[in-house]
Amino acid sequence: MTVNVGDAIPTFTRATGFANWNRYAAVNDEFVPIHMDDEAGAAAGNGGAFGMGNLQWAYLHNMLRDWMGPNGEILSIEVQFRSPNVKGQTVTAHGVVTAVEGDVVTLDVWTEQQEGTKLAPGSAKVRLAK
Amino acid sequence: MTESYLTEVVLQAAGRECSRATSYPIEASDIRKWALASYWPEQPPQHFIDAEVAPEDFDPFAWGPAHYESLLPDDDGSVIVRHGINERALGFPDWKFRAGLNGGMNCTYGMRMHVGDVITDTKSCGEYTERQGRNGLMLITQSISTWTNQNGEVVKRTINSGIRF
Numbered sequence: 171m172t173v174n175v176g177d178a179i180p181t182f183t184r185a186t187g188f189a190n191w192n193r194y195a196a197v198n199d200e201f202v203p204i205h206m207d208d209e210a211g212a213a214a215g216n217g218g219a220f221g222m223g224n225l226q227w228a229y230l231h232n233m234l235r236d237w238m239g240p241n242g243e244i245l246s247i248e249v250q251f252r253s254p255n256v257k258g259q260t261v262t263a264h265g266v267v268t269a270v271e272g273d274v275v276t277l278d279v280w281t282e283q284q285e286g287t288k289l290a291p292g293s294a295k296v297r298l299a300k
Numbered sequence: 301m302t303e304s305y306l307t308e309v310v311l312q313a314a315g316r317e318c319s320r321a322t323s324y325p326i327e328a329s330d331i332r333k334w335a336l337a338s339y340w341p342e343q344p345p346q347h348f349i350d351a352e353v354a355p356e357d358f359d360p361f362a363w364g365p366a367h368y369e370s371l372l373p374d375d376d377g378s379v380i381v382r383h384g385i386n387e388r389a390l391g392f393p394d395w396k397f398r399a400g401l402n403g404g405m406n407c408t409y410g411m412r413m414h415v416g417d418v419i420t421d422t423k424s425c426g427e428y429t430e431r432q433g434r435n436g437l438m439l440i441t442q443s444i445s446t447w448t449n450q451n452g453e454v455v456k457r458t459i460n461s462g463i464r465f
Contacts, residue, residue: 184341193337197330198362199382204399214399215435223402224357228338231357240347244356248406250461292404 171298173275175267182233182263186221186255194225211256221255226263226281226290233263233279234296241299247279249292259283265294273298302395305430305439309391313425318372318385318443321365323419326354331415334358354413356456361421371422384443384462385425395439395464403440403461410454418450426459435465 184190188206195201200222203210208218227249234244255261261281269276275298280291328351335348335355348355361382370377375389388394413419426442441462447455 190340193340197334197337198359199364200362204401214401223404225338227405228355228357231355232339232344235345235355240345244409246406246408248404250404251402290404 173267173270173298175270177267179233179237179265179267179277181265182229182236183260184229185260186225187257187259188219190225191219191221194222194228198222198224200224216254216256218257220257223249223251223290226251226255226261229261229263229281230265230279230290230292230294233265234277234294237265238296238298243297245274245295245297247292247294249279249290251290253283253287253289255281255283255289261289268293273300302437305393305395305437306428307393310428313390313392314427316372316390316425317422318390318425319368319370319377319381319421319423321361321369321380321421321423322367323360323417323421324366326360326413326415326417326419328415330360330362331355331358334362351415356407356409356412358413360413360417360419365421366418381423383460384441385423390425397439397464398435399465401463403463405461406459407456408458409456411449413449413455419455420448422446422448433465438463438465 191205204214205222211219263281265277265279267275267277276295279294281289331351331354335344368377368380372389375386379386424444426444429440431438443460445458449455
């Protein structure tokens with residue numbers, strides 16, 4: 171795979187809500203009131219229940235893996251959760267290449283909702299399969 | 301109204317090892333279910349369905365550790381803190397917050413996880429800071445998790461940031 175600075179990698183998109191959050195909560199034992207109950211979500215300042223940051227994290231990993239294929243490696247990744255994933259949003263994970271050193275690629279990564287508001291910005295470093 | 305969360309006890313805790321947990325052996329269905337949930341509603345890659353390897357973000361501690369011990373002198377380990385550290389055992393105040401949020405994560409990966417692996421999670425206290433925000437004074441916390449497998453190989457090191465107000 172030829173990779174250049176500035177390349178945008180294929181995105182990963184999901185319509186989100188309780189259907190996704192509950193399934194993820196079931197595997198991650200993440201039955202936290204703010205992710206299940208509108209009153210708890212509102213008390214946290216977000217108007218209602220909202221999705222877990224760990225699922226945004228998973229989407230970013232999914233995006234990177236789908237792009238690299240099974241023999242690529244995620245070396246590191248960091249994100250900040252800046253804006254909540256509230257009900258009814260379509261979330262898309264994005265990545266743009268910022269550096270290439272041999273088979274190691276650095277990217278800006280982020281998730282955003284359908285209107286372009288970034289939910290979880292960050293960066294990642296991967297090693298592409300030879 | 302809290303003027304500051306950053307007492308001397310809080311500031312001096314940075315770097316202290318707090319707990320060690322060991323997972324049950326990873327099973328194929330754990331990997332499969334994790335992948336199905338995180339890729340839902342579409343199917344995950346076949347190698348996750350076949351559990352050839354676990355996704356990097358997979359958590360073998362999701363439904364509790366097989367074994368947990370506190371590394372703090374005044375903590376008998378009866379309270380298992382899955383995400384974070386036992387702040388009361390560090391002597392922190394008994395804070396009352398309206399909410400706690402996941403502030404972010406920073407992770408460096410090593411060896412991949414496979415069926416049969418037993419993972420050890422050693423948690424340390426990171427740095428605590430505070431800042432004013434739209435919800436008032438917010439406590440920003442870090443806990444550091446280092447995972448190793450049964451061979452002593454590093455699986456990943458994660459800095460988890462939390463926000464409470």
